[in-house]
Amino acid sequence: xxxxxxxxxxxxxxxTIAYIIVAWLLLQISDTLVPxxxxxxxxxxxxxxxxxxxxxxxxxxxxxFEMTPEGIKHERDVDRSQSIxxxxxxxxxxFIITALLIILGYFIWESRFKQERALPEEVVLVGEAEGVEAxxxxxxxxxxxxxxxxxxxxxxxxxxxxxxxxxxELLNVLAKYPGLRVAARTSSFQFKGQSPDIxxxxxxxxxxxxxxxxxxxxxxxxxxxxxxxxxxxGFHLWSETFDREQDDIFAIQDEISAAIGAALEIHLExxxxxxxxxxxxxASSAAFESYLRGRQLINLRGRQxxxxxxxxxxxxxxxxxxxxxxxxxxxxxxxxxNNTSGGYGDLTMEEVERRAxxxxxxxxxxxxxxxEAYAARAIYSLVILDFDEVIENANSALALxxxxxxxxxxxxxxxxxxxxxxxxxxxxxxxxxxxPMSVAGRTNLAPDLAISGNVEAAHAMAEGILAQNPxxxxxxxxxxxxxxxxxxxxxxxxxxxxxxxxxxxxxxNDYSSRIFGILDLLPEAMQLREDTRHWAYRNLRMWPELIxxxxxxxxxxxxxxxxxxxxxxxxxxxxxVEQAQVLYEELLAEREGKLIVDQTxxxxxxxxxxxxxxxxxxxxxxxAALVDLLIKDQQQASLADRRDGQYYRIExxxxxxxxxxxxxxxxxxxxxxxxxxxxxxxxxxxFTIIRNTEKFQALEAELATILIEERGKxxxxxxxxxxxxxxxxPQPETCAGVVAAL
Numbered sequence: 095x096x097x098x099x100x101x102x103x104x105x106x107x108x109x110t111i112a113y114i115i116v117a118w119l120l121l122q123i124s125d126t127l128v129p130x131x132x133x134x135x136x137x138x139x140x141x142x143x144x145x146x147x148x149x150x151x152x153x154x155x156x157x158x159f160e161m162t163p164e165g166i167k168h169e170r171d172v173d174r175s176q177s178i179x180x181x182x183x184x185x186x187x188x189f190i191i192t193a194l195l196i197i198l199g200y201f202i203w204e205s206r207f208k209q210e211r212a213l214p215e216e217v218v219l220v221g222e223a224e225g226v227e228a229x230x231x232x233x234x235x236x237x238x239x240x241x242x243x244x245x246x247x248x249x250x251x252x253x254x255x256x257x258x259x260x261x262x263e264l265l266n267v268l269a270k271y272p273g274l275r276v277a278a279r280t281s282s283f284q285f286k287g288q289s290p291d292i293x294x295x296x297x298x299x300x301x302x303x304x305x306x307x308x309x310x311x312x313x314x315x316x317x318x319x320x321x322x323x324x325x326x327x328g329f330h331l332w333s334e335t336f337d338r339e340q341d342d343i344f345a346i347q348d349e350i351s352a353a354i355g356a357a358l359e360i361h362l363e364x365x366x367x368x369x370x371x372x373x374x375x376x377a378s379s380a381a382f383e384s385y386l387r388g389r390q391l392i393n394l395r396g397r398q399x400x401x402x403x404x405x406x407x408x409x410x411x412x413x414x415x416x417x418x419x420x421x422x423x424x425x426x427x428x429x430x431x432n433n434t435s436g437g438y439g440d441l442t443m444e445e446v447e448r449r450a451x452x453x454x455x456x457x458x459x460x461x462x463x464x465x466e467a468y469a470a471r472a473i474y475s476l477v478i479l480d481f482d483e484v485i486e487n488a489n490s491a492l493a494l495x496x497x498x499x500x501x502x503x504x505x506x507x508x509x510x511x512x513x514x515x516x517x518x519x520x521x522x523x524x525x526x527x528x529x530p531m532s533v534a535g536r537t538n539l540a541p542d543l544a545i546s547g548n549v550e551a552a553h554a555m556a557e558g559i560l561a562q563n564p565x566x567x568x569x570x571x572x573x574x575x576x577x578x579x580x581x582x583x584x585x586x587x588x589x590x591x592x593x594x595x596x597x598x599x600x601x602x603n604d605y606s607s608r609i610f611g612i613l614d615l616l617p618e619a620m621q622l623r624e625d626t627r628h629w630a631y632r633n634l635r636m637w638p639e640l641i642x643x644x645x646x647x648x649x650x651x652x653x654x655x656x657x658x659x660x661x662x663x664x665x666x667x668x669x670x671v672e673q674a675q676v677l678y679e680e681l682l683a684e685r686e687g688k689l690i691v692d693q694t695x696x697x698x699x700x701x702x703x704x705x706x707x708x709x710x711x712x713x714x715x716x717x718a719a720l721v722d723l724l725i726k727d728q729q730q731a732s733l734a735d736r737r738d739g740q741y742y743r744i745e746x747x748x749x750x751x752x753x754x755x756x757x758x759x760x761x762x763x764x765x766x767x768x769x770x771x772x773x774x775x776x777x778x779x780x781f782t783i784i785r786n787t788e789k790f791q792a793l794e795a796e797l798a799t800i801l802i803e804e805r806g807k808x809x810x811x812x813x814x815x816x817x818x819x820x821x822x823x824p825q826p827e828t829c830a831g832v833v834a835a836l
Contacts, residue, residue, distance in 0.1 A: 108186040109156035110149075115193045117145045238301040239354075240277035241265040243286040244318070247310035257309040258283070259386030260318065260347065264305065266465075267351040269497045277301050278499040278529030279393070284562065296325035298530060303331070305354060314340045320350050322357055332357040340379045381413035385420045392427050396565075397438045397598035403427045421457040422466035425450040429473045433625060434656045435604045435694040440625070443478065443654035450474060465495040472504050479655050479691065484508035499525060503534040511691045513698070513727045515734035533563050537570045544578035545768075546735045552578070568592035569602060577738055580769030580800070582609045583807035587817050593622075594821035604629055604694060612771050613805040617825040618812075628660060633773045637668035655681060659690060659700050666703045667777050675707035682720075689723055697740035698727055702747040706780040709751060721751055739770025747780045759789045766797055771804070773797070810835050 431439030572588035611633030619630035
């Protein structure tokens with residue numbers, strides 16, 4: 095018998111075939127598990143080596159030994175007449191056929207079923223929110239991905255910014271693929287440090303694919319492992335490990351995004367006619383690292399974080415003066431440090447323009463297709479109240495990066511400021527669709543829910559923000575309690591908790607000052623930032639102090655339209671209507687005939703005061719034009735279900751301008767019923783001729799009674815149940831003589 099026939103008789107050939115099949119299957123399994131479990135690269139190499147070493151051993155075993163009914167015996171000890179090698183061979187045949195069927199099934203599933211799978215019913219058709227035809231929306235809904243924060247495998251928590259930065263860069267690059275919906279950073283990064291089931295992530299983020307990975311740094315070497323997972327099945331479409339020098343970081347990111355794009359192009363039929371998007375390269379890894387540090391700090395917000403972000407971004411530009419993203423992000427950080435309500439610092443508008451303007455222009459000069467450059471111009475336009483410019487630049491940024499959540503949020507604010515409340519609602523809905531875990535989106539949506547009557551759901555939404563950003567969660571609770579429920583004492587408890595987390599933030603200072611004024615607690619308002627005390631002065635009707643404070647603000651910041659508006663409001667409320675009107679007319683001219691908007695109060699009430707000022711000064715034609723604009727704005731607000739206390743206060747002024755005194759009184763009452771607790775409402779010059787009526791005085795007394803009760807609640811809280819006792823204490827005179835309630 096020849097050698098081949100003997101190999102065949104002893105099943106050596108069949109064992110060899112079976113071994114190769116099993117080895118291939120083991121390699122496929124390890125290719126999935128190694129990156130999924132973040133095992134070292136040598137683990138898979140070790141498996142390959144063991145399989146190679148095992149091959150001759152398996153073949154030798156099949157040659158030298160035989161399976162018998164009594165067990166394994168040496169081949170020379172088996173009587174040929176008793177041999178069952180044919181029976182054993184048939185078993186091996188069945189095993190090989192079964193294994194081949196498994197492999198065939200895998201390839202069929204991979205090539206066909208993956209493209210024909212049914213889409214989850216709960217997936218949101220984002221395309222519809224953007225005006226895409228229904229058929230197109232259905233075609234693109236499954237083409238979605240979330241980029242989870244890559245795990246920092248370096249033994250240094252301080253390197254977290256780098257792994258986060260790599261993840262965010264990949265997210266931004268993937269967002270440039272036409273037809274691919276990319277979950278926003280806020281939602282994707284919600285899962286940082288967790289190990290949720292992939293299907294859970296898919297359900298929460300409405301995506302069909304997830305990109306996850308890890309980053310390890312050792313000296314000048316970087317190892318990035320990435321894997322693309324189809325969430326419905328958990329199947330890994332693609333995975334790879336990149337082991338390169340640090341300076342190759344941009345090439346690695348381009349390779350990863352191109353590989354993912356290729357995988358998605360096959361499985362989701364993405365547009366194959368485009369070149370793979372690439373990252374914006376810096377001249378050195380040092381510039382890129384400083385940029386990543388700065389951008390991470392911007393994402394965290396807060397005054398100190400933003401000031402530190404400026405330092406890191408300036409350092410990035412020292413390494414590479416022509417790095418466009420660093421210019422744009424530096425401009426954004428500087429603008430955010432402005433001294434208006436909602437800003438995080440104390441920069442005047444002149445300082446903002448001088449310091450940020452040059453970086454915005456440089457970013458455009460270097461890269462006309464940079465989303466961050468349009469974003470920087472949008473947020474700058476927002477703080478100078480040029481809402482149309484915000485919307486234009488926001489749309490340009492979103493055309494380049496549809497998942498740019500900050501920009502969607504700024505466009506939402508701008509639509510509201512422009513009186514386009516329906517568009518604002520759509521922008522907010524789109525924001526929540528793209529970024530279900532968005533802090534900004536839920537912070538804006540929660541008060542709207544409360545104003546429309548769903549207070550419980552609003553507070554639940556505010557509570558849901560707590561794990562992501564405690565300060566913003568407390569502020570959101572506070573806005574609901576104050577604006578929708580009319581509970582300033584309860585709101586104070588929330589704002590104090592936010593205040594102690596970031597003493598320099600103007601937003602929590604502004605709100606705390608307003609409440610201290612509402613509750614006649616001036617000593618507490620004086621503890622806060624100087625530039626927020628005007629809110630207390632206004633609510634306490636301390637007109638000389640209010641005027642002096644706002645004159646000083648305008649002198650320090652003459653280019654800031656908000657400073658001019660607040661001084662005009664102070665003069666108007668104090669009775670200096672003609673002086674105030676000069677400033678209002680300047681603001682109206684700057685707004686080119688559009689309404690003046692108080693962004694802090696989300697109200698057009700300065701325009702209502704300007705309309706009364708025109709009437710008082712005899713400009714009847716100008717009054718009618720402004721009243722017409724205000725009526726249209728109120729109609730739009732009503733259609734969008736934004737009827738809060740400020741809405742009814744404006745309605746009351748409009749009714750006075752139209753000569754309907756009884757209707758004005760009804761709207762003042764409606765404002766109080768809607769939770770409006772601003773004492774200055776009864777000082778509006780438009781109400782002068784009804785001030786001595788019985789109804790007006792009864793309404794003023796009603797509000798006073800409510801505020802006396804709220805003041806008592808607030809004193810009990812801060813004097814005996816202070817929620818931030820270790821970080822903030824009331825002034826001694828505030829609690830003098832206050833007795834604890836039984």
